[in-house]
Amino acid sequence: EDQVTQSPEALRLQEGESSSLNCSYTVSGLRGLFWYRQDPGKGPEFLFTLYSAGEEKEKERLKATLTKKESFLHITAPKPEDSATYLCAVQTDYKLSFGAGTTVTVRA
């Protein structure tokens, strides 16, 4: 069975304090690794898809990287509006299997 583990569960940052979130996975036949952002009471919002080890994607202050066993989401100089839960998901066939998420709080 596919397993996705995210760490830490929660992360409190000062504005401008860069950090990284980890997503480790055990799957057979990875088709893609997805990062989503979720605000309280809302559905997940797509951020990135990574397909192969060594691949990197960037969007504003976020950068996602992928190895054969894990992915990292780097947040550079975060702002309070980056506060959210960040979800990692793996796709092995037609569906996504999600981790429990990392809740990031950025204080001004």
Added chain:
Amino acid sequence: DTGVSQNPRHKITKRGQNVTFRCDPISEHNRLYWYRQTLGQGPEFLTYFQNEAQLEKSRLLSDRFSAERPKGSFSTLEIQRTEQGDSAMYLCASSPLAREKLYFGPGTRLTVT
């Protein structure tokens, strides 16, 4: 592209009652998914449609749950004889092709009292 819509956004029901949720996917997306999310957890897969065909159901989906997608457009998720453990956010998502990202709706928050 108006996004995925779900109705109602919130539902409070008493234990033992039946509830039905509706999802309208992005037009021309032939794949439609239902997920359930409880507090502090990531979304869990429930079921998946390609056009009108329901291709897979998770073992999480007990016999009290049924989903339909008539004519391959909107979908409904019905829960019969609700239990307190059914309290969760029910998320719908759609995508145009395999390996494409899923576009999620805002969810329906179910509270069973």
